[in-house]
Amino acid sequence: MTPTPLLDLFAVENLLNDDQKMIRDSVRSFSREVYAPKVQECFREERFPNELIPQIGELGVLGANLHGYGCAGLDAVSYGLIMREVEYVDSGYRSFVSVQGALCMYPIYAFGSEEQKQRYLPRMATGELIGCFGLTEPDSGSDPGSMRTFAKKVDGGYILNGAKMWITNAPLAGVAIVWAKTEENNAKSIRGFLVDREMKGFSTPKMSHKLSLRASLTGEIVLEDVFVPDENILPNVSGLKGPLSCLNQARYGISWGVLGAAMSCFDTALSYTRERVQFDRPIAGFQLTQNKLVEMAARIVHGHLLCHHLAGLKEAGQLTPIQVSLAKRENVRTALEIARESRSMLGGNGIMDEYPIMRHSMNLESVFTYEGTHEIHTLAIGRALTGLNAFSS
Numbered sequence: 001m002t003p004t005p006l007l008d009l010f011a012v013e014n015l016l017n018d019d020q021k022m023i024r025d026s027v028r029s030f031s032r033e034v035y036a037p038k039v040q041e042c043f044r045e046e047r048f049p050n051e052l053i054p055q056i057g058e059l060g061v062l063g064a065n066l067h068g069y070g071c072a073g074l075d076a077v078s079y080g081l082i083m084r085e086v087e088y089v090d091s092g093y094r095s096f097v098s099v100q101g102a103l104c105m106y107p108i109y110a111f112g113s114e115e116q117k118q119r120y121l122p123r124m125a126t127g128e129l130i131g132c133f134g135l136t137e138p139d140s141g142s143d144p145g146s147m148r149t150f151a152k153k154v155d156g157g158y159i160l161n162g163a164k165m166w167i168t169n170a171p172l173a174g175v176a177i178v179w180a181k182t183e184e185n186n187a188k189s190i191r192g193f194l195v196d197r198e199m200k201g202f203s204t205p206k207m208s209h210k211l212s213l214r215a216s217l218t219g220e221i222v223l224e225d226v227f228v229p230d231e232n233i234l235p236n237v238s239g240l241k242g243p244l245s246c247l248n249q250a251r252y253g254i255s256w257g258v259l260g261a262a263m264s265c266f267d268t269a270l271s272y273t274r275e276r277v278q279f280d281r282p283i284a285g286f287q288l289t290q291n292k293l294v295e296m297a298a299r300i301v302h303g304h305l306l307c308h309h310l311a312g313l314k315e316a317g318q319l320t321p322i323q324v325s326l327a328k329r330e331n332v333r334t335a336l337e338i339a340r341e342s343r344s345m346l347g348g349n350g351i352m353d354e355y356p357i358m359r360h361s362m363n364l365e366s367v368f369t370y371e372g373t374h375e376i377h378t379l380a381i382g383r384a385l386t387g388l389n390a391f392s393s
């Protein structure tokens with residue numbers, strides 16, 4: 001299976017080895033042949049295709065870059081290609097895969113005890129157990145250090161109270177990674193807790209009526225005097241760097257993933273404008289349309305080169321959070337602008353859900369906001385460039 005030739009102006013395909021191509025092709029086949037036919041209906045009905053979870057697990061994409069515990073142990077490029085192929089179909093599908101792997105399995109893998117790894121990871125790799133990641137709260141979004149969820153130490157464990165909001169997969173999760181302070185108003189005391197669905201006082205009401213990521217489930221996490229035993233605290237991390245390290249992993253995947261959404265919009269606009277005739281010729285024959293297509297193709301190619309460079313840094317263990325911020329910020333903006341431009345190229349048809357563009361465009365509005373808003377990444381990069389902190393006075 002080859003990429004759209006026009007999108008491979010710089011022969012990025014040549015950067016892939018045979019294993020990476022094989023992984024890309026198998027994820028592409030499943031995603032386009034099995035998952036994609038369900039997306040339109042799921043988006044309309046605001047539901048996730050739960051029935052496909054076992055097949056997604058079998059495909060080996062959950063926690064695919066982790067080693068052992070039933071995970072595939074793939075390299076950074078292969079992992080990125082997986083994200084791209086799933087997001088070609090829908091950003092909600094990529095959200096499902098990246099929350100499970102980067103935000104739920106990764107913290108257990110990186111900060112958990114050996115017993116926790118054995119208990120959770122193999123079942124999470126197959127999709128038998130779904131996780132969610134609870135950082136954001138109603139009054140604490142961009143500034144997670146202001147969270148109020150509190151874990152009080154008691155004999156044998158902790159009592160958790162608080163509320164998390166906007167949590168992907170919460171309604172179907174069997175385990176929630178909940179980040180909570182263990183000392184009042186002290187971000188350095190933040191710890192990660194593995195809260196199992198059956199723990200008393202834990203609930204996850206669904207958040208309905210979203211106009212974005214409708215084929216992804218979002219919920220709250222409500223914690224009312226939930227007793228979490230000592231063996232369910234992540235032992236090897238404390239402070240904001242715990243959740244923020246997980247975000248680095250997920251933001252890396254998003255940088256690749258959104259290129260898939262952008263490619264889907266480009267492919268749709270290209271084939272539509274070649275066929276749609278106005279003023280006696282295909283609209284792709286007009287210079288203004290070609291300018292739009294060239295701009296899109298060039299930005300998609302740049303996005304790929306950026307991701308390949310990022311993957312090299314990741315493999316070498318040299319990737320910094322600021323580099324990830326730069327890539328997430330750049331590629332998400334690119335994808336969102338490409339989606340909007342593609343929509344206009346289909347005219348009235350661009351707003352119909354038989355074409356994927358409007359759905360991608362609506363989805364990407366969330367991607368622009370979650371995992372650090374565009375502005376937050378701008379400020380983080382600005383702080384690194386200037387040495388001056390614009391977050392607070």
Ligand code: TGC
Pocket residue numbers: 094095096098099133135136141142143144145168188239240241242244245247248250321370371372373376380391
């Ligand atoms: P700051 O003082 O900068 O840092 C506090 C501590 O954290 C460390 N740190 C990081 N560590 C690893 N990776 C990063 N990216 C890190 N950024 C900071 C830092 O070294 C420090 O460590 P230590 O040991 O000195 O204590 O913290 P700050 O309060 O100034 O905040 C920094 C800021 C604003 C950049 C950060 O809070 C931030 O990224 N805010 C955005 C919040 C966010 O992205 N939330 C995402 C929630 S999850 C989500 O959206 C999932 S969507 C899922 C889907 O469906 O795909």
Ligand code: FAD
Pocket residue numbers: 099133134135136140141142143165166167168169213218366369370371372373374375376379390391
């Ligand atoms: P706010 O932080 O209130 O920001 C509002 C606006 O103010 C933004 O434009 C922001 O950039 C701007 N702003 C804030 N501070 C500054 C500043 N200092 N300077 C300039 N501008 C600023 N969270 C999780 O923990 N787990 C999940 O699984 C998860 N899934 C999500 C799924 C969806 C569909 C969505 C929409 C969100 C999800 N989130 C999740 C939450 C997401 O991470 C937050 O929405 C995001 O971090 C922004 O927080 P907020 O919505 O509270 O906006």
